[in-house]
Amino acid sequence: MYRIILKLAIAALLFGSFIHVPDQYYQLGRISIFIGFGTLIVTEYHKGHKLSVLGLFAILIIYQPFSKIPFSPFFWHTLDVLLGIFLVFWVILDMIARSISEDDNREW
Numbered sequence: 001m002y003r004i005i006l007k008l009a010i011a012a013l014l015f016g017s018f019i020h021v022p023d024q025y026y027q028l029g030r031i032s033i034f035i036g037f038g039t040l041i042v043t044e045y046h047k048g049h050k051l052s053v054l055g056l057f058a059i060l061i062i063y064q065p066f067s068k069i070p071f072s073p074f075f076w077h078t079l080d081v082l083l084g085i086f087l088v089f090w091v092i093l094d095m096i097a098r099s100i101s102e103d104d105n106r107e108w
Helices: 002-018 023-047 050-062 073-105
Strands: none
Touching: 002 023, 002 073, 023 050
16 A cells, blocks of 8 residues: 555656745755656566666656756656556556456455
8 A cells, every 4th residue: 555655756856846836845845856767766676577676777767856857848847748658557557456456356
């Protein structure tokens, strides 16, 4: 359940980057996204999902807060939208998988 909340929180931070806010929000967002994706990497690694670990690690490197990568604002906004949509889609898939597994565990 915490993974779903974490994914939705990261998606909210990504979609929140379109609001006109001070630069400190973006720095706080980068740190939060970095920690969030790092947590997702650990949980996916323990589940044995190596491909998702590689993809999440690539995202982790792009959003690392230590040295900013100089992409254009258009690229950052496009990346934020795509990752936000991906995370929401991932939450939906997790919820479907959870409901299927709960249905399979019921005894008739």
